[in-house]
Amino acid sequence: MxxxxxxxIAVAVLAGGFFACKPDNAGKNGGSEIAGDAAQKVYxxxxxxxxxxxxxxxxxxGQLSVxxxxxxxxxxxxxxxxxxxxxxxxYSEETKPMLNTSHGxxxxxxxxxxxxxxxxxxxxxxWAFINGNNTPRIARVSLSTFRTDEIIELPNSGGNHxxxxxxxxxxYAVAGTRFSVPPDANADVPISSxxxxxxxxxxxxxxxxxxxxxGVKFQLKTPGVSFDLARAGKGKSDGWFFFSCYNTxxxxxxxxxxxxxxxxxFILAVNWKKAEEYLAQGKGKKEAAKYAHNVYDEKxxxxxxxxxxxxxxxxxxxxxxxLYFMPCPKSPHGCDVDxxxxxxxxxxxxxxVIPVFSFDKMQKAIASKTFDGDFDGIPVLxxxxxxxxxxxxxxxxxxxxxxxxxxxAITSFFVSSELVKWNIEKLEVLDRVPTYYSVGxxxxxxxxxxxxxxxxxIAYNKITKDRYLPTGPELTQxxxxxxxxxxxxxxxxxxxxxxxxxxxxxxxxxxxEKNTKKIFKLEENNHPYVAKxxxxxxxxxxxxxVHVYMxxxxxxxxxxxxEGVKMGDEVFFHVTNLEQDWDVPHGFAVRGAQNAEILIMPxxxxxxxxxxxxxxxxxxxxxxxxxxxxxxMQGYVRVSPxxxxxxxxxxxxxxxxxxxxxxxxxxxxxxxxxxxAMK
Amino acid sequence: xxxxxxxxxxxxxxxxxxxxxKGAEQRAESPETNPKxxxxxxxxxxxxxxxxxxTTPLDPTxxxxxxxxxxxxxxxxxxxxxxxLVGPGWKGVTKKRKPTWIxxxxxxxxxxxxxxxEAQKLLEQCLVRMPNQNxxxxxxxxxxxxxxxxxGEK
Numbered sequence: 001m002x003x004x005x006x007x008x009i010a011v012a013v014l015a016g017g018f019f020a021c022k023p024d025n026a027g028k029n030g031g032s033e034i035a036g037d038a039a040q041k042v043y044x045x046x047x048x049x050x051x052x053x054x055x056x057x058x059x060x061x062g063q064l065s066v067x068x069x070x071x072x073x074x075x076x077x078x079x080x081x082x083x084x085x086x087x088x089x090x091y092s093e094e095t096k097p098m099l100n101t102s103h104g105x106x107x108x109x110x111x112x113x114x115x116x117x118x119x120x121x122x123x124x125x126x127w128a129f130i131n132g133n134n135t136p137r138i139a140r141v142s143l144s145t146f147r148t149d150e151i152i153e154l155p156n157s158g159g160n161h162x163x164x165x166x167x168x169x170x171x172y173a174v175a176g177t178r179f180s181v182p183p184d185a186n187a188d189v190p191i192s193s194x195x196x197x198x199x200x201x202x203x204x205x206x207x208x209x210x211x212x213x214x215g216v217k218f219q220l221k222t223p224g225v226s227f228d229l230a231r232a233g234k235g236k237s238d239g240w241f242f243f244s245c246y247n248t249x250x251x252x253x254x255x256x257x258x259x260x261x262x263x264x265x266f267i268l269a270v271n272w273k274k275a276e277e278y279l280a281q282g283k284g285k286k287e288a289a290k291y292a293h294n295v296y297d298e299k300x301x302x303x304x305x306x307x308x309x310x311x312x313x314x315x316x317x318x319x320x321x322x323l324y325f326m327p328c329p330k331s332p333h334g335c336d337v338d339x340x341x342x343x344x345x346x347x348x349x350x351x352x353v354i355p356v357f358s359f360d361k362m363q364k365a366i367a368s369k370t371f372d373g374d375f376d377g378i379p380v381l382x383x384x385x386x387x388x389x390x391x392x393x394x395x396x397x398x399x400x401x402x403x404x405x406x407x408x409a410i411t412s413f414f415v416s417s418e419l420v421k422w423n424i425e426k427l428e429v430l431d432r433v434p435t436y437y438s439v440g441x442x443x444x445x446x447x448x449x450x451x452x453x454x455x456x457x458i459a460y461n462k463i464t465k466d467r468y469l470p471t472g473p474e475l476t477q478x479x480x481x482x483x484x485x486x487x488x489x490x491x492x493x494x495x496x497x498x499x500x501x502x503x504x505x506x507x508x509x510x511x512x513e514k515n516t517k518k519i520f521k522l523e524e525n526n527h528p529y530v531a532k533x534x535x536x537x538x539x540x541x542x543x544x545x546v547h548v549y550m551x552x553x554x555x556x557x558x559x560x561x562x563e564g565v566k567m568g569d570e571v572f573f574h575v576t577n578l579e580q581d582w583d584v585p586h587g588f589a590v591r592g593a594q595n596a597e598i599l600i601m602p603x604x605x606x607x608x609x610x611x612x613x614x615x616x617x618x619x620x621x622x623x624x625x626x627x628x629x630x631x632x633m634q635g636y637v638r639v640s641p642x643x644x645x646x647x648x649x650x651x652x653x654x655x656x657x658x659x660x661x662x663x664x665x666x667x668x669x670x671x672x673x674x675x676x677a678m679k
Numbered sequence: 680x681x682x683x684x685x686x687x688x689x690x691x692x693x694x695x696x697x698x699x700x701k702g703a704e705q706r707a708e709s710p711e712t713n714p715k716x717x718x719x720x721x722x723x724x725x726x727x728x729x730x731x732x733x734t735t736p737l738d739p740t741x742x743x744x745x746x747x748x749x750x751x752x753x754x755x756x757x758x759x760x761x762x763x764l765v766g767p768g769w770k771g772v773t774k775k776r777k778p779t780w781i782x783x784x785x786x787x788x789x790x791x792x793x794x795x796x797e798a799q800k801l802l803e804q805c806l807v808r809m810p811n812q813n814x815x816x817x818x819x820x821x822x823x824x825x826x827x828x829x830x831g832e833k
Contacts, residue, residue, distance in 0.1 A: 554756075629806065
């Protein structure tokens, strides 16, 4: 059988080689635009590593995927905003606080945009940030442990879409609300009072240089519009932030029609250095708000959640020179800044051109007050005065733009399903390739940074239709990889993605893999329920709570026999993985546990809570294949009726046969009092 | 069969190159990383220890340190008697094995299981690979001191 498969592969490989000669014959499975050497360019031989990490948002799965490029292989799903039964994220006692919010425990979100940390505008490989769209949050994920380390909720916000784009030195991640809302502290207002009462809050979330810890430094109370996407300035425009906004009509119903009335909406330019000055001058006003700040601490292998009660706000009316609107056709979505920081590219979903704004011209227009009136007190700059130029007839439905670092931009077009490459300076279209189908975001490695790595562009498509084997009504989501090293973009690979991919970033593996965490040192484990070695294992009863200090090592748990648990008890299994070797997690599962399993990394302690539902003996076992004797890695918990007087005993057998014989011999007279722990 | 596949895979690039007529183009680059950087992380295996000097009497501080490490990282699998648990019991180990063998088994177990015939015999008996427990050569030396104490040395 194996031989046949190998033969089949060999034939397919050969056939692929021949078809490459006649690309027109490739039909719908390839298309004539596929590169002849595509297979070679994406083939990463067994045991070899990919060149880039691709950190991909999962959209409605609330997670991040880690993908290798150019192979498109998926390595890992990092749970962020959604519970993940596979490893116990959001189920284990230690990780539950990560999903706490001002609304209580929220086990899901919709995550759209990835931002990789930068220093001087270049990738530094430390953290990935991602937004929670539905219950507004920003998460910080460590690129050392590939785990979510911190989540901060955003008050006065609804639909955290314009987020978490970051400044050049990762001073701030921003969060512009997509749905304007009345302030949380005074939110019971008629929806029809939108224009008076609703505000488009923009949060500036500060990021500590060393720890990465986040805090809402200040919020701008801007007029009630919808903030869509954003990018920070860099180089000469460092200190500014640009946000696309739609619904400048300020509609609150049937936005599809009512928010598409004006020919031009805006890009909001924020001088955040100025905002910091106003803050220092005491112009900020603290407002009541309620939001959660959740931090995972690697030393105690646990998260804590704190509810904060006030937030600093700045009112633009009291802060002249901080905000300016630039008119942008029409319903702008993407708002992208080129690597030099000189140009801001707006992508109007309903526009027939791509406007490119000049930062220099913007500065001049501000200096000379070349205004076209104001919007709710904020100056509107004259379109012609700030425009570098327009890319004419680029395609239909421009959405997002990334940069190749060679003076070119590549823009995605949703309606006409294509990627279009154009020169930023000359505004000339250079090349276009089809996508299959309806591309949303796109990604060039380092594309949003001051120093793009180039080489590839990846299209994240909204529809796959006939590209893959059908799987019922719901089809796979997918991405497509193109080679951009030459003048012409060449399709190399289709690959499926997990969840719905929105934005993604790609970073050279060399910047990340050297920092990868392999184990957690047992000596540094300060978990309050750690068992540092089997000597420290025990079972402790506190009222109806039973705490099991348990260890796991290839291939047994200690203790693995527990008696004296009663109905109505709440059992906490605190499992410390005593392994100190890379890639040796243990899993732990208990029959009937109404949450999930836990996966415990080497040196870590993790807790599964279990409320017994039946009297009897309940098996528990290791779920992560760990050694040749993994099947033997199991144990039993005896659950007795609430009224029973079975004493609490525990242990792991010394010499199982002898112990068993001893027990059998003494079983009758001591029916309800089994031998006390064999320690 | 495997050979045939390798042969075919080796052949296919030539088919492609034949078509393009441009000669060999660069295939995907291998990552520009230095695997040494990963290997040099502290939690990985140490390098081979070639010489271990024993002193008498035993150093009590070192014995204590070795005992603590035993409690934390070894006792799950090794008893202090000659009874096998997951791995062999430690009683008599210092009489049977050279100090360098013991130290390398603790700090560099993958190398030992790959190269040392005695280590391989033990794997055949126990069938669970001895894990790397992230113990430095210095710490391993104190474990050895504790083993000597366990074997009755003074």
